[in-house]
Amino acid sequence: MATATFKVNNDILNWVLQIAGTQLNSEWINKINTWIKGEKTPTINQLKNLSKKSQIPFGNFFLSQPPRVEMPLLQFRTIDNSGITDASHELLSTIDAIQLKAAWLEDYRIKEGYSKIAFIGMGNKKKYRSASYKEIAEEILKYFDLVKGWNSTIKSNQNAFNFLRKKLSQKGIVTETGSFVGNKTRDSLNINEFRAFVLINKYAPFIFINTKDSENARLFSLVHELVHLWYEKTEIFNYNFQTNPQYLNKKLEQQVNKISECILFDKDIFVKAWIESNDLALDKIYEIAKKFKTSPIATAITAKNYGLITQRVVDEVKGETTKNVANRKNKGGPNFYDTLAYRIDINFATSVINSTEAGDTTYLDAFVWSKYAEIINYVQNCGAYQTGSVNEWKKPGKADPLLIAIASQYNYQIVTFERESGQFGYDVNNEWNWKHNGGPIRHEPKIPDIAKHFGVSCITLFDLEEKLKLCI
Known part of the structure; x- marks a missing residue:
């Protein structure tokens, strides 16, 4: 049986390199470049693997032009x-x-x-x-x-x-x-x-x-x-x-x-430190950068603006800094x-704690947001849903995506009477994804479809009764 291939538009391949290049190793980059040159044609399985690796929806590889993401x-x-x-x-x-x-x-x-x-x-x-x-x-x-x-x-x-x-x-x-x-x-x-x-x-x-x-x-x-x-x-x-x-x-x-x-850079303090230093101009810049807790480049630009050095010295500092960054x-x-403690602002964390104590939210809501964002991004980019359906899930009061985020974060099961739509299934990479049947779906995403993609299992209330041996 012949292996299915597809000639991806070069605009799409260049776009993939542009937005996902940092996620791809040299083997993938070389492979994409051979496709761009026309030396080889990607197989469908290769495109599916690239989709998973680059986190670019599989359907995007079949477009004639790169999709434009609307974010003001x-x-x-x-x-x-x-x-x-x-x-x-x-x-x-x-x-x-x-x-x-x-x-x-x-x-x-x-x-x-x-x-x-x-x-x-x-x-x-x-x-x-x-x-x-x-x-x-x-x-x-x-x-x-x-x-x-x-x-x-x-x-x-x-x-x-x-x-x-x-x-x-x-x-x-x-x-x-x-x-x-x-x-x-x-x-x-x-x-x-x-x-x-x-x-x-x-x-x-x-x-x-x-x-x-x-x-x-x-x-x-x-x-x-x-x-x-x-x-x-x-x-x-x-x-x-x-x-x-x-x-x-x-x-x-x-x-x-x-x-x-x-x-x-308070000018009086800056100029005073410059005059008092006996070092050469380049050394002065690094010394004063350390004093003001800033980068040598920002310090050099300021020194030039204060009339203390020329553009040539600024360019020299830029060259050295670029070299140091490359070697870092x-x-x-x-x-x-x-670390989570450093990344999250104390003001935001305090608000979450205060909200918890008032009974409005949980201590850990703040740490669910990143998972919530992944879910919203998937629903928006997977290609399964029409814009109106996606927008329903993006509304602030919509509980479904937040429910999945909490369950995913803390390994919970979701109890729901919703059933899988039948339009999702396991792909060649054993990932639960949309099967691309009949175009984007009009209705809102079903919780079990999206939950399963994120490794969250769903059961009905009847399943729960049987599991816990309950009589309701």
């Missing part, structure tokens, strides 16, 4: 990545998870009588429109009870980041961190795609920091996103410190960078920045 946040990238038309699965999943948390926290705070956070959009007030970068920085420092040069007296990069994170949390701003998607350590976040992002919400603003970035660069990312909250402007921060960046919103980003610079190796073992 993606249009707010700092830099105009004209060559990048789609976001990776990892970025989309991370944004989705944070948006779900923000929605929950917003509902909780409104119910508890919280006021809107005054800081959000404060920079749009008329009195600040003619203010200098320094004056705006001073207003932001004052709002968070910070003094000039606050970060120059703290011992380490980690302590400086944690100190500012705590200050933000005290004012209601949530900061979460991570280097992979949810609890899936294999789904690593790509620092070349984004360093951070911020979600604007008057009641529950969230900042997410990609801890794949160097420890000395995270503080700048946090401050940068904080200034975006000041202007009430959503952003995915993908700035790579290039000489002539192609900003999507040049005026705004120049303002944000200048204000961030003033918050992190993962030491293995647990990473403090990937």
